[in-house]
Amino acid sequence: MLNFYDLRLNNRDPVYIQAAMYVKRQIWLRRALSGDKLPSRREVAAQLSINPNTVQKAFKLMEDEGYVRTSSTLGSIIYVDSEIIARIENELTRELVKPFVDSAQELQLSFDSVVELIREYWEVE
Amino acid sequence: MLNFYDLRLNNRDPVYIQAAMYVKRQIWLRRALSGDKLPSRREVAAQLSINPNTVQKAFKLMEDEGYVRTSSTLGSIIYVDSEIIARIENELTRELVKPFVDSAQELQLSFDSVVELIREYWEVE
DNA sequence: TTGATTGTATTATGGGTATAGTACAGCGGG
DNA sequence: CCCGCTGTACTATACCCATAATACAATCAA
Secondary structure: OOOOOOOOOOOOOOOOOOOOHHHHHHHOOOOOOOEEOOOOOOHHHHHHHHHHHHHHHHHHHHHHHHOOEEEOOOEEOOOOOOOHHHHHHHHHHHOOOOOHHHHHHHHOHHHHHHHHHHHHHHHOO | OOOOOOOOOOOOOHHHHHHHHHHHHHHOOOOOEEEEEEEHHHHHHHHHHOOHHHHHHHHHHHHHOOOOOEEEEOOOOOEOOOHHHHHHHHHHHHHHHHHHHHHHHHOOOOHHHHHHHHHHHHHHH
């Protein structure tokens, strides 16, 4: 049973987007596999301390994007096939790397200096 | 006279934030120097095809952050000293690199694979 | 069977953002 | 002097997001 306790919400992006992205990352990490159950809308809302309506919106989005299926009898489960996984992988890496490279180049940073900056932040926590 | 023709607005972030960030980047790139004039609110609105009120909000933000000064006689001009430049540099690199590294680590990417991904996107246009 | 949980839906409120439209005092160039 | 531009301010509208508070039919366990 996938849970949402690890998800730390930020104040920048819509909450329902963040929730769906979280599930996407779990699929990417192979921590969410086809058939895995998701908690109920109300349970997820409790885990994240958000409104059940916002969770409903996230589930709706995940269903539309194809990796969550819902039946009123069984609740919601993960569904992924190779096509969906490939789509998610492309989406996650592209959405991560592309804007970063664009911004770095807009600031006219060199490739080497960017690598150096990342190295600085990589280990520190 | 600094203009805003190069700024491509996205649909993700508030427009007035993007406008202020654009000026910040020009300062970072030393394309905007102390004393450089900014167009009027209405002129910026025209350059970006947005509402003058939104521009006013951007100018208000830039004044609050210290790198734009306005007098009703001379209009708005850039003002930066070494302290402000240092602050902007830290802010831009941190806001660029930190979230990127956080996301990459959340996807459990290795440092080397991240560098490789960036290399893939770096030259491509 | 009864009661609790489920997915789903609706209405209302509030905050943030962006827009449109208007207004006004101050200043400068013709 | 006067017209136009300036910065500034205000109201109203609209959209998206998030929340609160319900409501209801279907399902399942006790």
